[in-house]
Amino acid sequence: MLRQIRPAIVMIIVMTVITGLIYPLGMTGLAQLIFPDQANGSLLKREDGSVIGSSLIGQNFTDDKYFQGRPSATTDTDPNDATKTVPAPYNAANSGGSNLGPTSQALADRVKDDAEKLKAENPSAPIPVDLVTTSASGLDPDITPAAADFQVPRVAKARNLPQEKVRTLVAEMTQDRFLGILGEKRVNVLKLNLALDQLR
Amino acid sequence: MTIHGWVQIALFGAIVILIARPFGGYMTRVFNGERTFLSPILRPVERAVYWCCGVDEKEEQHWLTYAVAMLLFSIIGFLTLYALQRLQSYLPFNPQGQSGVEESLAFNTSVSFVTNTNWQSYVPETTMGYLVQMTGLTVHNFVSAATGVALALALIRGFARREAKGIGNFWVDLTRTTLYVLLPLSVVIALFYVWQGMPQNIGPYVDATTLEGAKQTIAQGPIASQEAIKILGTNGGGFLNANSAHPYENPNALTNLVQLLSIFSIGAALTNVLGRMVHDERQGWAIFAAMGILFLAGVTTAYWSESHGNPAMAAYDVDSAPSELQAGGNMEGKEVRFGPALSALYATVTTDTSCGAVNSMHDSFLPVGGMVPLVNIQLGEVIFGGVGSGLYGMLAFAIVAMFVAGLMVGRTPEYLGKKLESKEVKMTILALLSLPLSILGWTALATVVPAGLAGIANTGPHGFSEILYGYSSTTGNNGSAFAGLSANTLFYNTTLGGAMLMGRFIFVIPLLAVAGSLAQKKLLAPSAGTFPTNRPLFVGLLVGVVLIIGGLTYFPAISLGPAVEQVAMNQGKLYPGP
Numbered sequence: 001m002l003r004q005i006r007p008a009i010v011m012i013i014v015m016t017v018i019t020g021l022i023y024p025l026g027m028t029g030l031a032q033l034i035f036p037d038q039a040n041g042s043l044l045k046r047e048d049g050s051v052i053g054s055s056l057i058g059q060n061f062t063d064d065k066y067f068q069g070r071p072s073a074t075t076d077t078d079p080n081d082a083t084k085t086v087p088a089p090y091n092a093a094n095s096g097g098s099n100l101g102p103t104s105q106a107l108a109d110r111v112k113d114d115a116e117k118l119k120a121e122n123p124s125a126p127i128p129v130d131l132v133t134t135s136a137s138g139l140d141p142d143i144t145p146a147a148a149d150f151q152v153p154r155v156a157k158a159r160n161l162p163q164e165k166v167r168t169l170v171a172e173m174t175q176d177r178f179l180g181i182l183g184e185k186r187v188n189v190l191k192l193n194l195a196l197d198q199l200r
Numbered sequence: 201m202t203i204h205g206w207v208q209i210a211l212f213g214a215i216v217i218l219i220a221r222p223f224g225g226y227m228t229r230v231f232n233g234e235r236t237f238l239s240p241i242l243r244p245v246e247r248a249v250y251w252c253c254g255v256d257e258k259e260e261q262h263w264l265t266y267a268v269a270m271l272l273f274s275i276i277g278f279l280t281l282y283a284l285q286r287l288q289s290y291l292p293f294n295p296q297g298q299s300g301v302e303e304s305l306a307f308n309t310s311v312s313f314v315t316n317t318n319w320q321s322y323v324p325e326t327t328m329g330y331l332v333q334m335t336g337l338t339v340h341n342f343v344s345a346a347t348g349v350a351l352a353l354a355l356i357r358g359f360a361r362r363e364a365k366g367i368g369n370f371w372v373d374l375t376r377t378t379l380y381v382l383l384p385l386s387v388v389i390a391l392f393y394v395w396q397g398m399p400q401n402i403g404p405y406v407d408a409t410t411l412e413g414a415k416q417t418i419a420q421g422p423i424a425s426q427e428a429i430k431i432l433g434t435n436g437g438g439f440l441n442a443n444s445a446h447p448y449e450n451p452n453a454l455t456n457l458v459q460l461l462s463i464f465s466i467g468a469a470l471t472n473v474l475g476r477m478v479h480d481e482r483q484g485w486a487i488f489a490a491m492g493i494l495f496l497a498g499v500t501t502a503y504w505s506e507s508h509g510n511p512a513m514a515a516y517d518v519d520s521a522p523s524e525l526q527a528g529g530n531m532e533g534k535e536v537r538f539g540p541a542l543s544a545l546y547a548t549v550t551t552d553t554s555c556g557a558v559n560s561m562h563d564s565f566l567p568v569g570g571m572v573p574l575v576n577i578q579l580g581e582v583i584f585g586g587v588g589s590g591l592y593g594m595l596a597f598a599i600v601a602m603f604v605a606g607l608m609v610g611r612t613p614e615y616l617g618k619k620l621e622s623k624e625v626k627m628t629i630l631a632l633l634s635l636p637l638s639i640l641g642w643t644a645l646a647t648v649v650p651a652g653l654a655g656i657a658n659t660g661p662h663g664f665s666e667i668l669y670g671y672s673s674t675t676g677n678n679g680s681a682f683a684g685l686s687a688n689t690l691f692y693n694t695t696l697g698g699a700m701l702m703g704r705f706i707f708v709i710p711l712l713a714v715a716g717s718l719a720q721k722k723l724l725a726p727s728a729g730t731f732p733t734n735r736p737l738f739v740g741l742l743v744g745v746v747l748i749i750g751g752l753t754y755f756p757a758i759s760l761g762p763a764v765e766q767v768a769m770n771q772g773k774l775y776p777g778p
Contacts, residue, residue: 004265007253007371008272012280012343014252015378018245019342019429020335023383027390027425031400034391039400041420041448043408051408054418056397056447059410066411070536092418093325093405095442097533097561099684101570101662103765105774107532108512115516126519129509133531136445136561142536146525181207183453184527184539193411 044190052194058141059190060090065158066196067143067151069189070130071114073098074138090139098134121154142186145174161199169195201507202522205541209499212457212545213492216464216584220488221481223465224472230380231353231373231473233257242379249375260366263716266354267709269370270347274314274705277340281310284336285328294329295404301327308693313337315704316344316586318430318437318556318679319696321688325419325440330402337437338426342386345433346377348588351708352470355592358715359616360477362723367715381466382433389462390428397451398424423448431462434586436556436679444546444559445535456542456559463555467491467584470591478616482734487594490742494583495552498572502544505569506530511769530569533561544569551576554586556679563657563666563682567769570682571762574669577676579750580635586677592711594742599628599714601738601745605731615733617723624717627710634706636753638675638699643668643757651691657684660775661768665761670696675703 031039044052053059061068074096076088088094100107114132128146148170156163173192177183229236250257261269285301288294301309305322312319313336322328328337350373357367394400399420406418423439427449430437444450444459468488475484507529509520522528529540538546543560550557551573562573576583582594598615603625606613613620646652646667656663669682674696681687687696724730732738768775 004269004272007255008269008276010253011249011273011371011374012276012339014249015343016280016335016339019378019383020339023386024334024338024422024425025402027387027394028400028402028422030391031394031424035394038397039394039424040403041399041401041406041418042397043406051406053408053410053416054406054447056451057416057418058447059408059412059416060414061412063412090416092416094323095325095419095440095446096323097442097445097564097683099561099563099657099682100532101563101658101665101682101684101765101775102510102512102530102532102566103660103662103769103773103775104658105776107510107564108774111513111518112516115513115518119517126517128526129513129518129520129528129531130526130536132513132516132518134533135535136533136559137442137447137535139442139447140535140537141447144526144536146519146523149525177204178453181204181211182457183537183542185525186536190411197411 044194053190055188055191056141057092058090058139061189061193064154066193067148067155067189069143070140071132071134072138073134092139095137095139097136097138118150122150125150141188141190143189145170145185145187148174148187148192155196159196165199166196169199201503202527202541205503205507208541209503209545212460215461216468219461219465220468220472223469224476224484227381227469228473228476230376233376236380238380238384246375246379250371253371255369255371257369257372259369261369262365263354263367263712266367266370267712270351271705273347273370273374277343278310278314281313281336281340282306284332285309288329288332291329291331293331293334293402295402296329298327298329304690304693305688308697311697311700312679313340313435313437314344315677315700316348316433316435316554316589317674317677317700318435319674319681319700320437320679321693321696323441324438330421333426333439334422338429341426341429341433341435341437342378342382343374345382345429345435345587346374348586349377349381349466349470350374350588351712352588352591355595355711355715356474356477358718359618361719363721364719367719382429385432386425386428389432389458390424392458393424393427393455396455398427398455399448400424419448431459431555431557432466434463434467434553434555436550438557444557445561450559452537453542456538456546459557460546460549463549463553463557464584466587467553467590470588474591480734483616486734486739487598487742489739490746491583491594493739493743494579494746495548498552498576498583499545499548502548502569502572503541505566505572506540506544508566510566511772512774530564530566533564535559547573548576550680551678552581552583552585554581554589554677556673558680561683562669562680563684567762567766570665571758573680574665574672574762575750575754575758577672577678578639578754579746580632581676581678582746589677592708596628596631596711597746597749598733598742599624600632600749601742602731602733604745605741609731611729614724614730617726618718618721619724624714627714631707631710632749634702635675638702639668639672640757642671642695642699646671646695649691651689655686655689655692656778657686658775659778661761661765662775663778665765668757668761671699674699677703
């Protein structure tokens with residue numbers, strides 16, 4: 001039995017070197033060489049080199065002239081009391097969902113509030129479900145084509161653009177399923193808004 | 201439910217069936233020590249590992265020695281991981297300056313990763329530096345998975361060998377699994393993940409100025425390398441808090457498919473390894489079929505549930521119906537790129553196995569949808585299962601199934617040519633009973649003490665489900681959560697740690713005893729009275745035994761949680777926050 005102690009200790013050290021150092025650092029080197037853009041977070045940059053965000057990570061939009069992403073349940077530490085948290089939508093340094101159960105009063109209340117605001121903005125259509133539900137990561141970069149379509153009247157009005165023009169852009173920016181099979185149709189909100197700012 | 205959703209599920213199932221046999225063939229060669237196409241590169245490394253550790257690869261171990269080796273390895277692993285976390289503020293590769301991890305959390309996390317559970321009471325982005333993630337957590341993602349495979353191999357050898365004293369060598373099984381199976385696949389998969397958008401760097405978090413001028417800090421890290429083994433080794437511990445729902449840990453539907461396949465592939469292929477080692481591949485396919493039936497039942501139920509909208513939202517003119525422009529369904533805690541079909545599929549797959557990675561938040565599933573992962577875990581995660589642990593769990597059920605069949609016909613039961621006698625059946629039952637003892641025992645405790653009730657995020661039956669899920673997940677070494685439970689407290693870190701230890705070690709040691717006892721027996725030639733275990737009748741019996749044992753054990757608890765909640769939801773009842 002005691003003969004097993006040496007292999008137990010040495011095996012942990014050997015495996016740490018192989019799988020804990022050589023493997024992740026080797027992969028980092030390889031990834032930086034072959035796919036530097038993705039390996040560094042698929043960042044979008046301005047002409048001066050400052051970072052706008054990541055094409056994979058959603059950001060918080062509140063302005064009427066931008067399409068808005070889904071509600072986000074992410075939080076941050078309360079600056080006044082480190083033991084508490086405060087809502088901080090799209091906090092990409094603390095991902096997570098609401099974890100509210102289906103029979104939660106808090107969930108129903110939140111949906112009611114959001115739905116009323118959306119209804120005031122576009123009374124003509126039912127509200128797509130993804131616009132009143134928080135995503136699992138709180139960083140969902142996408143909305144459904146239905147949710148984009150729902151926001152077209154507001155965005156077009158705020159930008160003094162014809163609705164058709166905005167709608168065409170949404171259609172252009174809609175990503176289909178992979179090979180027409182995998183995943184769901186979606187619109188990347190940040191990319192759509194960047195394209196919108198380019199629109200004349 | 202849509203045709204489109206079912207096509208994706210069918211595609212996934214078809215690929216799993218195609219992978220099982222060739223991958224099983226490769227693994228059998230590896231475990232038997234035969235040459236493979238990777239041997240020219242890896243064989244020298246393998247020999248160097250044995251030389252460093254002073255291991256004689258030809259030496260066979262008695263089951264007790266095998267168990268001691270496994271336990272010692274786990275203990276040393278626990279101690280080093282604990283030390284790494286406590287000391288991380290003094291160590292390099294920590295650009296965010298994360299401080300040392302608090303005692304009870306470091307205990308919980310160390311147990312969690314050593315037992316292949318990967319329950320996470322912590323928020324990774326704000327707790328773990330890159331050094332702990334790489335040399336602590338990534339390492340245990342490899343070796344705890346390899347330990348699981350080693351244990352399954354020991355049990356397979358128990359059946360395959362005749363009148364043998366040993367059941368293999370733990371160090372050799374561990375090394376071969378890591379070097380020839382987990383590591384090469386991880387390298388390929390990690391590169392694929394980076395290509396598809398997963399970060400792989402050791403730089404600090406990125407500060408962005410958003411389009412509206414706000415500041416957004418974006419977490420970074422060597423994510424892809426850990427993600428590959430997190431999924432392949434059915435570990436499931438996220439590099440980031442949102443786990444595989446985070447766009448950096450699962451950027452699109454293609455990476456999602458690769459993750460789903462990684463989770464099932466080793467478990468599915470091990471059924472074929474079993475078949476090959478007992479020289480009748482149909483024995484493996486029979487086990488595979490039983491697993492497949494249980495998988496289909498789970499995914500159908502979960503997808504059916506999650507394709508419905510939450511009835512509480514309908515009153516506010518929220519449209520949850522599927523259409524050309526949206527997938528609809530219950531989207532709280534789900535990502536748009538996955539929708540209800542891939543979320544339900546992932547939740548089923550991750551709990552059929554002991555993986556526990558999530559691409560949606562199980563806590564926000566509708567009651568019946570959330571019940572599926574819960575029940576999957578409670579059935580013992582024997583549906584393809586955790587790497588290794590799924591197969592040895594299912595073999596335990598097979599022993600019980602043959603015992604039941606033996607009682608019905610009044611004949612000493614046999615399985616795979618080995619007589620199952622009093623000792624094997626007793627040890628198997630002991631193993632199977634250790635799980636409900638831990639799950640139900642700890643849940644009962646947590647629901648009556650204030651420290652337990654303080655953790656729930658939802659009141660009513662859902663709060664009970666959160667606690668039940670927590671102890672089911674940790675006992676089953678799954679690691680997924682009804683994540684509303686605030687588990688980073690002294691009470692939960694300690695008791696959940698206890699559940700993880702019981703689930704791993706009290707379960708497996710009796711099974712190693714079974715392996716040792718079986719290996720010594722003669723191999724019986726099948727006679728006219730032998731119950732054939734490679735036919736549909738056996739598959740039906742095995743599925744029945746799994747469901748009956750699980751049902752009898754957990755039905756009362758399930759009815760207090762998800763079942764009551766479904767009725768309440770249908771009646772429009774809502775529960776206030778705690």
